[in-house]
Amino acid sequence: MTLRLYNTLTRRIEPFEPLHPGRVALYTCGPTVYNYAHIGNFRTFLFEDLLHRWLQASGYDVFHIMNLTDVDDKTIGHATAAGKSLRQYVEPYIEAFHEDRKYLRIEDASVYPRATDHIPAMVGLVEKLLSQGIAYRGEDGSVYFSIARFPAYGRLSQLENRELKAGASERVSTDEYSKEDVRDFALWKAPGPSDETVGAVWDAPFGRGRPGWHLECSAMALHLIRERWGVEVLDIHAGGVDLIFPHHEDEIAQSCAFTGREEFARVWMHGEFLKTGGEKMSKRFGNITTPRDLREDGVDAGAIRLLMFQVHYRQQFDLTDQGLQSAQEGSRRLGEFQNRLLERRAAADAPAFEEAAERLDRELTGALDDDLNAPRAVAAMFAFVTAGNAALDAGQQAGPRAAAAWERAEGVLGVTSQVRVMKVTQRAEAGAAQEIAELSPTPPSDALEAERWAREWALRRARHKSARNYAEADRIRTLLGGHGFHIRDSKDGSIEVVRTGVAR
RNA sequence: GGCGCCGUAGCCAAGUGGUAAGGCAGAGGUCUGCAAAACCUCCACCCCCGGUUCGAAUCCGGGCGGCGCCUCCA
Numbered sequence: 190m191t192l193r194l195y196n197t198l199t200r201r202i203e204p205f206e207p208l209h210p211g212r213v214a215l216y217t218c219g220p221t222v223y224n225y226a227h228i229g230n231f232r233t234f235l236f237e238d239l240l241h242r243w244l245q246a247s248g249y250d251v252f253h254i255m256n257l258t259d260v261d262d263k264t265i266g267h268a269t270a271a272g273k274s275l276r277q278y279v280e281p282y283i284e285a286f287h288e289d290r291k292y293l294r295i296e297d298a299s300v301y302p303r304a305t306d307h308i309p310a311m312v313g314l315v316e317k318l319l320s321q322g323i324a325y326r327g328e329d330g331s332v333y334f335s336i337a338r339f340p341a342y343g344r345l346s347q348l349e350n351r352e353l354k355a356g357a358s359e360r361v362s363t364d365e366y367s368k369e370d371v372r373d374f375a376l377w378k379a380p381g382p383s384d385e386t387v388g389a390v391w392d393a394p395f396g397r398g399r400p401g402w403h404l405e406c407s408a409m410a411l412h413l414i415r416e417r418w419g420v421e422v423l424d425i426h427a428g429g430v431d432l433i434f435p436h437h438e439d440e441i442a443q444s445c446a447f448t449g450r451e452e453f454a455r456v457w458m459h460g461e462f463l464k465t466g467g468e469k470m471s472k473r474f475g476n477i478t479t480p481r482d483l484r485e486d487g488v489d490a491g492a493i494r495l496l497m498f499q500v501h502y503r504q505q506f507d508l509t510d511q512g513l514q515s516a517q518e519g520s521r522r523l524g525e526f527q528n529r530l531l532e533r534r535a536a537a538d539a540p541a542f543e544e545a546a547e548r549l550d551r552e553l554t555g556a557l558d559d560d561l562n563a564p565r566a567v568a569a570m571f572a573f574v575t576a577g578n579a580a581l582d583a584g585q586q587a588g589p590r591a592a593a594a595w596e597r598a599e600g601v602l603g604v605t606s607q608v609r610v611m612k613v614t615q616r617a618e619a620g621a622a623q624e625i626a627e628l629s630p631t632p633p634s635d636a637l638e639a640e641r642w643a644r645e646w647a648l649r650r651a652r653h654k655s656a657r658n659y660a661e662a663d664r665i666r667t668l669l670g671g672h673g674f675h676i677r678d679s680k681d682g683s684i685e686v687v688r689t690g691v692a693r
Numbered sequence: 694g695g696c697g698c699c700g701u702a703g704c705c706a707a708g709u710g711g712u713a714a715g716g717c718a719g720a721g722g723u724c725u726g727c728a729a730a731a732c733c734u735c736c737a738c739c740c741c742c743g744g745u746u747c748g749a750a751u752c753c754g755g756g757c758g759g760c761g762c763c764u765c766c767a
Contacts, residue, residue, distance in 0.1 A: 200697095218767075226767085233767040261765055346762080347696065375765095402765040429767030430698095436765075460767070461698085467759075471766060499706065499716065505699075505760060512705055515717035522716090525730070556707095564707050568715035578731055659726060666728075677729050687730085 192247060194425075195503060195560045197433060197457040198345055202560050205456065207424045212250040214420065215241065216410045216454065218428035218436070219301065221258040222282040223267045227477035228493070228508065229463035229470035231293060233429045235494060236460040236502040236561070238295040240427060242601045243557050254413050255298040257283060259305050260389050261402055269383040275305070276388065289480040293490050294603045300413060304405040305389075311400045311408040312393045314447050315376050319395060323446045327367030330379030330396050336372045339442050345457060346434035374439050375401035403439040407453070411444060426454035430461055464507045478508065487673070487690035488513070489606035492520040498563035498602055517606070519571075521689050523599075524608035526574045530587050530595055539585035541576065546594035549573040553598050563602065570598050611640065611686040613647045632672050640688070643674040647686050650676065 192205040207213045217237045220226045226234075237255075244251045258264070259279045268278035283303075304311075315332055318324035323338045336342045377398045380390045389399050400408075414420050428437065437457065444453035462469045465476045483493060496516035500506040538546065549569055556565035573595065577587065599605050628646060632639040650665040666676045669686070677685040 220767080221765080230767045236767095258765090263765075348763090431762065431766050434696095434762065462761070462767075464760075469761070469766085473764095473766070495716085496705090501707080503698085504706085506705080509704085511717080515705065518718090519716050522730095529731090562707075564716095565714070568707070571715055575732085579733085582732055654726085657726080663727070670729090675729065678725075678727095679730095680725090685730090 192243075192558045193560055194456055194458060197459050203456075207249065208420065208422060208455065209418070211248070212418070213244050213252070213424045214414045214418065214422075215244070215251055215253045215425045215427070216406070216423050217253070217255045217298070217426075218406065218432055219255040219257050220286055221261055221263060222279045222286060223261075223263040224282060224472065225285055225479045225481060226289060227470060227472065227479050228483065229477065230429075231289065231295075231480060232463040232497055233427075233460040234290060234295055235293065235497050237427050238293075239498065239502075239557075239561055239563060239601070240425070240458070241296060241298070242603075243561065246597070246601050247558075251299070252414065252417055253298040254300050254302065254410060256406060256409055257286070257301055257303045258402075258405065259283070259303050260399055260405075265383055265387055265389050268387040268389075274388045278387070285481075292480055292484055293493060302409045302413065304400065304409070307405065307409045307412065308391045308400070310412040311377075311404045312391070314404065314408045314411075314443065316394060317447055318376065318443065321446065324376055325369065326395060329367040331367065331375050331398065331401075332377040332395055333368050333373040334376050334439070334443055334446075335369060336374075336442065337370055339446055341445065341451075342372075342442050343438065345438050345441060348434070348438070374403065374435065376404050376443065377401060403436055403443065406436075407440050407444040407447065410453075411448065421448045422450060422452050423454035425456045425458060427458040427460070430459040433457075433459055460502045461505045464505055465509075467507060470508065483513075484691060488517065489520060489524075489689065489691050491524065491604050491606035492517040494602065495520045495523075495567065495604035498567050498604060501564055502561060517690075520604055520606040521608060523570065523574060523604060524606040524689065526578060527595065527599070527605050528608055528610060529581055530577060531592060533581070533587065534592055535586035535588045537586065538588035538590040539580060541580040541583075541585050542587045542591040545573050545576040545580070546590045549594045549598055553601070557601065566598070566602060567604060570595075570602065570604070573598070606689055607691075609688040611644060611647075611688070613644055613651065613684045613686060614682075630668060639672075643669055643672070643686050643688075647674075647676060647684050651684055654678075 193202050194205045195202045217234075219234075220230060241251060241253050260275060264275060264279055268275045271278055315324060318334065319326075319332065324332050324334050326332055342348065377393065377395065378401055379396065379398050384390050384399055390397055391399060410423055410426075411421055414423065426437070441453045445451065464470060465478070468474060468476065470477055480493075492513070493516070496512060499516065549572070552569035552572070553566050556562040556569060559565070577591065581587065628649070629642070632642045646665055646669055650662045653661040653665070669676055673688060673690060675687040677687060679685060
């Protein structure tokens with residue numbers, strides 16, 4: 190069984206074969222840092238994280254480039270409005286992006302190049318296209334790519350069988366007159382007034398200006414993979430479906446014209462949208478949710494990843510409260526099991542675990558090798574949980590084999606919530622007994638203090654319970670439950686206080 | 694208008710020719726002072742019509758419904 194991936198270029202699932210055995214050059218389109226990225230953007234980054242992790246788990250040396258777009262109409266527009274330089278304006282959002290991706294357990298890419306750090310590479314690319322006559326200077330001082338001189342244009346988006354909607358875009362207007370063909374796109378843009386103010390202008394032999402949208406990806410990708418491995422074709426290029434046209438189409442055109450090769454990337458992968466209320470989540474529609482919002486609500490990232498990975502990446506799906514709750518519950522169950530499995534790990538595996546582990550390994554590999562079928566991979570984890578819990582209930586022991594299989598699956602998917610369990614034993618009561626004083630019915634805001642608070646209450650409940658004062662014991666249980674601390678009595682008389690979700 | 698995707702249980706969602714994975718919710722049971730956790734059991738003929746086939750959720754044609762791209766939007 191080998192890895193098979195859906196390639197947008199051929200519209201088929203095909204066996205994945207990197208250009209050079211054992212290593213993969215992966216480029217993924219990152220965020221435009223003019224604002225906080227929303228969870229829809231992160232759906233794509235999460236899909237790319239899964240790709241990244243699975244390639245690594247499959248033994249590949251992965252060179253993963255994720256760009257940060259820090260110069261475009263939006264960043265310039267917002268910087269202007271804020272009265273800041275481009276660099277100043279963008280900085281906090283870059284930081285926020287990294288915070289968010291760490292929260293969502295998205296592993297580090299190899300490099301995060303910023304567009305404005307690679308202007309020379311872009312200038313070099315434009316110069317070459319100009320000298321080849323594939324690019325030309327318009328009357329407005331911008332440099333355009335001539336589609337007429339690049340016959341292969343349109344393969345990715347199957348443009349040859351398309352018609353543009355009649356009179357569709359009014360935006361063609363502004364620069365239309367200086368372009369030879371409406372479909373030509375800007376490689377380099379003549380500076381506008383605010384470009385100068387925010388410092389988004391660079392000198393170039395063909396005139397002062399700033400890079401067009403698509404240029405950065407080609408220039409940085411080609412520059413970085415040449416530097417790293419001396420190659421000029423990517424193995425995989427990934428992004429959201431909305432980038433297929435024109436962004437990726439244009440990247441292919443300028444890159445291939447530049448390198449003289451037929452391919453810019455061998456495999457093109459695109460993740461589908463996240464919707465809310467039946468519509469694409471987008472800042473334009475104002476229907477966004479950000480990772481920060483979810484973190485505020487105490488949602489464990491494992492639940493978000495589970496939610497995303499329960500749907501195939503090429504399928505649209507709607508984010509709903511019910512869906513999120515359902516994922517939180519499932520992710521919690523995985524967390525409970527993980528605790529059980531790793532705590533009671535024995536020196537050897539019972540046959541039931543040998544078998545379940547073998548099955549999990551096999552099913553995980555089969556699922557992810559099949560165009561990253563994460564829903565099936567997740568299902569395999571749940572099957573392991575059910576079998577594992579049953580075996581544990583029956584007194585069978587889980588050993589290194591079971592732990593390894595679990596860790597491999599969780600290591601790739603990362604869908605498990607942290608479930609913190611505090612054991613409160615009656616013996617500890619001695620120390621607490623003297624402070625019978627008042628105990629607030631609401632927890633302190635500090636997470637650690639809150640835990641201590643919950644423990645206190647749990648001890649009180651234990652006393653009431655041994656005195657058979659069940660009414661009071663139940664009242665305390667309800668009280669704690671209302672603040673996210675769940676009480677569990679176990680047979681040996683000890684009490685567990687269980688906490689799920691992230692501390693705020 | 695062009696190109697493309699989707700329609701499977703109360704909700705979400707795999708499966709793409711051989712008789713319906715998984716999650717959540719729900720019902721019953723084991724355990725428990727009661728709970729919780731966990732386990733066991735139960736819960737679908739796959740939007741409609743027609744066709745191909747020994748056999749279709751899966752292929753073809755036609756409907757109906759939803760979404761996306763054609764807009765520097767992941």
